[in-house]
Amino acid sequence: MHEFRVQVGPAAFRIGSQWKRPLDQLAELYRDYPVPAIPDYTVRLEPVSLLRRFVRQSVAINGDYMLPDAAPLPLAQGLLAAEMAMNLQMALGWRRHLLLHASAVEKDGKALIMTGQSGSGKSTLAAMLGHRGWRFMGDEFVLVDLDSGDAVPFPRLISLKNQAIGAMLATALDGRFGPLMPATPKGDIRHLVPPSDAIAHMARPAKPALLLFPSFGFDPAVRDVAPSEVFMRLTQASTNYVALGERGFTTLTRFVQTVPARAIDYRDGIEAEALVNQLWAECA
Amino acid sequence: MTHDGMILVDALRDPSGTARLDPAGWTALLTIARVEQLLGTLARRLSGLPVPDAVSDILAEARVNAEYQRRSALWEADCARRALVDYSGKVVLMKGTAYVAAGLKAGEGRHIGDLDIMVAQCDLPQVETALLKAGWEWVKDDAYDDAYYRDHMHELPPLIHKERDRMIDVHHTILPLTARPRPDAAAMLADAACLANGLYVLSPADMLIHSAAHLFADGELDGGLRNLWDIHCLIDEWADDVFWAELARRAAQHQLLAPVERAVRLSHRLYGTEIPDPWRRWHRQDKHYVRRLIARDNWGRGTHKFTRLIFYIRSHWLRMPPMMLARHLWVKWRKSA
Incomplete structure (x- = not known):
């Protein structure tokens, strides 16, 4: 072995x-x-x-x-x-934090968290923002501290799929890409090493400041999401909410009550970045 | 190292001995404890002892998990109780759920999977109907498997709840009907003890006998270290002269004296359980059982493939007569081919 x-x-x-x-x-x-x-x-x-x-x-x-x-x-x-x-x-x-199936980036000690179904673009958005002035925290899981409510990074390799591979080849440095694996069960896959600041600061948490539900492929739009819906969607995005019992409930409730949430539609990275910057200025 | 299961046995038996472990030793111990579904139990045993920080985090996580399993098991038992509220016979909890419901040491930190209950055989249709009405569904849609369970097994085909995704096994005795020993299920039900919520658990002797039967008269010893730990805890909980006499009498009544004696001996041998002298007569085959129980490497993989194969064949041999076994394997092979 x-x-x-x-x-x-x-x-x-x-x-x-x-x-x-x-x-x-x-x-x-x-x-x-x-x-x-x-x-x-x-x-x-x-x-x-x-x-x-x-x-x-x-x-x-x-x-x-x-x-x-x-x-x-x-x-x-x-x-x-x-x-x-x-x-x-x-x-x-994992039982040490509330685990959310989500991506996250950080700026000024505050975290932008993005969650949604596979194909929503949350992973690609985090990768892109992580190369454009934000600190990349993770593209798969966000860990919410059960005491402080902070978002704890889990910056594993970025898993790029299909069109995202080409988009990031133009953005990220050479020498940070893994081998191209064509036609896997998840489509074409290529791994990307996160930017060096993401690795260097992987023990540094951030205060959740904005939660986005992105949807890729629609005309640009922003919608409010009711706290009740945010709660239900995050219980579904968490793999350990039930196992954590009362602490999971308390942590998730506090998250929903303190973090503003929006749904955004976008057609490409430029539109998405503009929407993110606009909402970040308004909410975070 | 192909007997690394001993590292887990030693840690459960003497938790303070873990002070001597290096990081590689801890890694092996935690990996093997997880695969043997004893990590929660180990976490309880190591409570309050100094351990490396990384280990402390893993054990804390195991305690959260064990508490979650305890909570879900009790909730699932209560769901079954409510589904069977119109049933007038005894509903007896078994295995892990029984241990936590009765507040026994064997339940502390224990991994609990499915809900196991036992009811009188003549009441099975009524219980089955009530469970189906309350949202449980058949797992197997295969006519051969279904008929096999109904004709030859000690339980209904497994049911799963369509909303909670949890399995229930409804037993009417503790061994397959094709096995040679014929336990006295009616006596087990008659002596079962009532809990505060109206559900029942087996009497102390029967509880231990069921655990021993499950370990040595039925399966292929998968998860054997956990089963044996249950037996260690049950003895530790109840052992006095009256209990030992009752255990021997009752085991004989259920035609299960040999597996019970083996369980008691091996619990003593591996976990250091205090047992009376007459129970200590070592059997020449015991060493093969020990070898099978601790056959793990430090990656958690099963070792001793040949010993495992022998115990796999033995498990089928115990379960059914030769001609029936041949037919069963033939049908299973035809379906897989």
Whole structure:
């Protein structure tokens, strides 16, 4: 078993693999991240069967927390398998913060949080803003502190999908991209190392100041969202709200009562950035 | 290292011994505890002891999880109670839910999955109807599986609640009907004790016997270290001369003396449970059981593939007579091919 360890925000991972290559790719992309001594979660990339260790190599995702019906991936997508497995540990295991399926960026100690269905553009928006004057905090999970209500960063590798890959190639630095993985179950995927300030300050939380529900592909518009709807949508965006019990309820209630929320529609990054700047000036 | 399960056994038996662990040792311990579903239990055992900061965070998380599981288990039991409010027979909670509902040490920090209840066999149609009416649905839509459960198993086919996504297993006895021992289910129900909420739990001896039967007379020993920890806690909770005499008498009545004796011996051997001398006679096959129970490496993977295979075959052998086993495996193979 080859081994790789990495600390992302407050979470520490140990990844074991029967093959060396996916771990070499991880080590290269996570080169600036700390290495933990005692990991929170263990992930294993293993052959589906002994035969599949050598022929048409196929990676099964195992670890502390597993989905019974997780489909194996070809070895060429081993890096994606590792990232999916780390996300899975967070989604199923994390109990130290209220976990929201959302992206976030920071400015002046305040956090802009974006949540929505897959395809809403929340991940691409965070990646873009993170390269245009904001500090990138994460494109997958936002961790809300159960005592202070602060947003805690989880700046794992940015997972770019389909058209977002081309858009970010024009924006981000060379040498920070992982290999292009075409035609994965999630479309074309290419990982991007977050900007260096995102990694350097990954232990620094921010006060949530604005919550956006972006929708990509519509004429630009801004709508208010009622607190009751925000609450319901965030319970759905959280994987551990129920498990945290009363503390989850208290934390989410405070979040909804103190953070202004808007839904925005946009057709491209320029429109989105203009809307974000306008709302940030009004609300945050 | 292929016997790393011992690192977990040692930590549960003597928590202060973890002071000697280095980071690699802690990593192995936490990984194995998680895969054996004993992390919550370990967190309880290590309460108040000095541990590295990273470990302390992981154990705190495990306590939150255990509390969540306790809360959901009790809630699910109450949902079943309300669904069966018009049923006049006893509804007996079993396994993890019973331990937390009765406030037993075995329930502290314990992982709890499905809800297991037991009712009288003759009342199964009434209970089944009430549960279906309250929103539970069949998991299996396969006619062979359904018929197999109804004809040969000790429980109804599993039901899942359509809104809460939680499973319930409705037992009418504690072993498959095809197994050789025939436990006295009527006596178990008759002696079950009433809780404040109107639900029941098995008598102390029967509770331990059920746990031992589950461990050594039924399955392939998956999750065995947790089951054995339950047995350790149950003995610790109740052991006195009267209990030991009752346990032996009752186990014989249920035709389960051998698995109960083995459970008691192995609990003593692995977890240091105090047991009377007559129960300590070591059996030459016990070492194979120990080997199977602790077969984990420091990545949490099962080791000793051959020992595991033998116990897998044994689990089917115990469950059904040879010709029936052959037919069952044939049908299952046909469907998978």
